[in-house]
Amino acid sequence: MRRVAITGAGTINALGHNVPDTLAAMREGRSGIGELDIRDLDRLSVKIGGQVRGYDERAHFNRQQIALYDRFTQFALLSAAEAIGQAGLEFSGALAARSGVVLGTSGGGLSTQDENYRVVYEEGKNRVHPFVVPKLMNNAAASHVSMQWNLKGPSFTVATACASSNHAMGQAFQMIRYGLADVMVTGGSEAMLCFGGVKAWEGLRVMSKDACRPFSATRSGMVQGEGAGAFVLEEMGHAKKRGAEVLAEVVGFAMTSDAADIVMPSKQGAARAIRGAMQDAKLAKEKVGYINAHGTGTAANDKTECAAVADAFGAHADSLMISSTKSMHGHLIGGTGAVELLACIMALRDGVIAPTIGYEEHDPECALDVVPNEAREAKVQAVLSNAFAFGGLNAVLALKTA
Amino acid sequence: MSVQEKVVEIIAEQAVLEIGDVSLNQSLEDLGIDSLGLVESIFAIEEEFDIQVPFNANEPEKSEFDISSVAAIIAAVEGLVKAQRA
Numbered sequence: 098m099r100r101v102a103i104t105g106a107g108t109i110n111a112l113g114h115n116v117p118d119t120l121a122a123m124r125e126g127r128s129g130i131g132e133l134d135i136r137d138l139d140r141l142s143v144k145i146g147g148q149v150r151g152y153d154e155r156a157h158f159n160r161q162q163i164a165l166y167d168r169f170t171q172f173a174l175l176s177a178a179e180a181i182g183q184a185g186l187e188f189s190g191a192l193a194a195r196s197g198v199v200l201g202t203s204g205g206g207l208s209t210q211d212e213n214y215r216v217v218y219e220e221g222k223n224r225v226h227p228f229v230v231p232k233l234m235n236n237a238a239a240s241h242v243s244m245q246w247n248l249k250g251p252s253f254t255v256a257t258a259c260a261s262s263n264h265a266m267g268q269a270f271q272m273i274r275y276g277l278a279d280v281m282v283t284g285g286s287e288a289m290l291c292f293g294g295v296k297a298w299e300g301l302r303v304m305s306k307d308a309c310r311p312f313s314a315t316r317s318g319m320v321q322g323e324g325a326g327a328f329v330l331e332e333m334g335h336a337k338k339r340g341a342e343v344l345a346e347v348v349g350f351a352m353t354s355d356a357a358d359i360v361m362p363s364k365q366g367a368a369r370a371i372r373g374a375m376q377d378a379k380l381a382k383e384k385v386g387y388i389n390a391h392g393t394g395t396a397a398n399d400k401t402e403c404a405a406v407a408d409a410f411g412a413h414a415d416s417l418m419i420s421s422t423k424s425m426h427g428h429l430i431g432g433t434g435a436v437e438l439l440a441c442i443m444a445l446r447d448g449v450i451a452p453t454i455g456y457e458e459h460d461p462e463c464a465l466d467v468v469p470n471e472a473r474e475a476k477v478q479a480v481l482s483n484a485f486a487f488g489g490l491n492a493v494l495a496l497k498t499a
Numbered sequence: 500m501s502v503q504e505k506v507v508e509i510i511a512e513q514a515v516l517e518i519g520d521v522s523l524n525q526s527l528e529d530l531g532i533d534s535l536g537l538v539e540s541i542f543a544i545e546e547e548f549d550i551q552v553p554f555n556a557n558e559p560e561k562s563e564f565d566i567s568s569v570a571a572i573i574a575a576v577e578g579l580v581k582a583q584r585a
Contacts, residue, residue, distance in 0.1 A: 161515075164539065224545060227538040 100333035101273045102343040102499070103442065105186075107179025107284075109172050110324030110426045110436050111147035115179055119436070120443050122425065123451040124472045129426050130309060130320050137292045143304045146290050147322030147427025165228050166241065167206035168288035172325035172432070173238035174245060177282055181246055184329035184341060186280060188247045197250035197278050198242045199269045200327075201261025201285030203431030204294060205254075206233030211293040238286050242327075250278045259391070260486035261285050262326065262434030267350035267492055269330050279332045284435035286325035295321060301360075303395050309428070311392035311421035311453050312399050312467040314460035319393040322427025326435025343499035345445045348479070349378025355489025361397055362485050367405035370491035374481055375409075378495040382410050385417055385495075386477030387444045389437045390467075391485045392421020392453065393428055402483065403463040418475065420453040420468040434484045438494070441480045445498045448476050502548070502580055506573045509543045523570040530569075537566065544572075550579045 108115065111129025112122035122129065132138075133146045154163055154171055166174065177198075188196050209232045216222045231237060236254040243252045251272060255265040262285030269283035289295070298304055298321055305318035336343055351373025355366035375382055391402055407414045422440045429436055440451040449472050456469035482494045500508075511518045514530040521530065527537055534556060541552050541564075552575075554564045565571040 224542070227542050228535070 099274050099276060101270050101347045102331050102333045102336040102341070103328050103345045103347060104331045104336050104341045104343060105180035105182070105184030105329030106327070106344060106439060106442060107176035107183070108324065108326045108436055108439060109149055109175050110326070110429065111149060111322055112426050114149070114152070116439060119439055123422060123440055123443065124449055126452045126454045126471055127425060128308070128454060129322070133290060133295070135291060135295070141292070141295055141299065143295055143299050143306055145306065145320055146295065147320060148290050149324055164226070165232055167209045167232045167237060169202055169204070169206060169286045169325070170238040170241050172288060172323070173200055173286035173327065174241055176284060176286070176325040176327035177242045177246065180327040180329050181282065184331065186329065192279065193247045193249045195250050195278055196248045196280040197252040197272070198239050198248050198282040199251070199253055199255060199265045200239040200242065200283065201255045201257070201263070201265035201431045201434070202235055202238060202287055203256055203258050203261050204287060204289040205235035206237060207289050207294050208291040209233040211291040214293070242282055246282065248282060256431065257490045257492070258486040258488055259428065259430055259433060260484035260490050260492040261431035263482065263484035263492035263494055264352065264490070266328065266330070266434065266438065266494060267352065270347045270350050270494070273330055273332050279335050281330045282327060283330055284325060284327035285432040287430045287432035288323045289430060290321060290323045305394060308455045309394040309424045310455035310457060311390065311394045311424055312403070312460060312463040313456045314458040316394050316396065316399065319395050319423070320427045322423070322429040322433070324426070324429055324436060325432050326439060328435070328438065345442050345499055346497045347494060348497045349374045349380060349495030351377050351493050353491045355491070357489055359489070360487050362401040363489060364401050364404045364408060366489055366491050367402060367483070367485050368408040370493040371405060371409040371481065371483065374493040374495040380479055380495055382413050384479045385410070385481055386475065387441070387450055387480040388417060388419040389440050389480065389482040390419050390421040391483045392423055394421070394423065398485065400462045402485065403465055406465060414465060418450050418466050418468050418473070420451055422451050424454040434482060434492070438482055441482050441496050444477050444480050445496060448474055450475050502577050503573045505547055506544065506576055507569065509540055509547065510569060510572070513540045521569060523573070524568055526568050527566060544576055548576060548580050548583070550576070550583050552579065
């Protein structure tokens, strides 16, 4: 079985337009959540989100590209460029054929759909721009990344709601591990902060109107975010041979399905995924020092997740740290696991555990060390990243220090 | 602005050229406009003149709309605009 290194990371999200800015915000426990700047805000009852600020698409892309790139594709391209730049890889010949891209998204080009539905339904126009379909399709981001970087191996898009990124990265990991590819660009992207995207979430009545406070007894629901995260996964020998810097090693992955309820999470399903990832990694549970939680800030998730961690780890659950960075960047839905993996890499590489901010009051049903409000210095050798999606689809990754 | 000037402007923008660099006898291929660029140009022409251009990308050669050169496109658009006003 081949080993899998992470040799590049990139992101754009509410905390920053690149990895260093994002990690600095996580270290400082800064929130990227604020009032949304979107059309028809007055018709929304949820008015906050983790929006990417100070972003001008024209600074990165020309008119022709903008005509084809939905916001979620733009975010994916920018993140991939940062990750591949750090990895220092060029894809040509045999390597290009052995390299692919697997990205997660849930809404795909939702802003494009939203805008064009407006045009035909609200404005009554009978003509839409010819690129609506190639712009809105869920695989647009993965395809444009493959085109821009000449990635000619296995490439596709994974859509498992809030677990999309983790499922995508897990696929990329397995492809390299089992010899289907040598390098994979992977992660996820989401740009749902448009009127229709927020209105749909409003309907579920699980959204907070003020802040995302995972694990706090005062929690008031989830907050949407947007952005992307991308990583270069590379076969360890390939990375070492060319002297690449290894940021962390991906050592395990597990997926489970609750097969129970379309929105309510299950402790058993989540615990099986957590145990599965450790078994896959041949990792003793005592070695796990940090878990990046799914931690959405809803009562249903937070209680179930803490119970699942307690179940999977037994007594060691009280010794490990678990935090939810969604408190800072919001829930990026199909892109969330990718941005959250950055916190895992920071824990392994820099010995800094990102905090759960907005934490106000102890909840006896979430009685774990959730690293409240302030980042913490700690040496950890192995970490997990949890993602538990609507539809009961769970995906957990295990990482170790390089 | 005449139909000709407007059509040349749309094609020039699509080809990322100056208006002066587009000559009437050139084809879209000469100008480096691919199939996606063509449908985008047609969309822009329809929006500009509020007309329906009879063009099917599956069978461009069988379309009633002649796209063989810039001059042909202008003539076709002028015909459609005239028919629209009639």
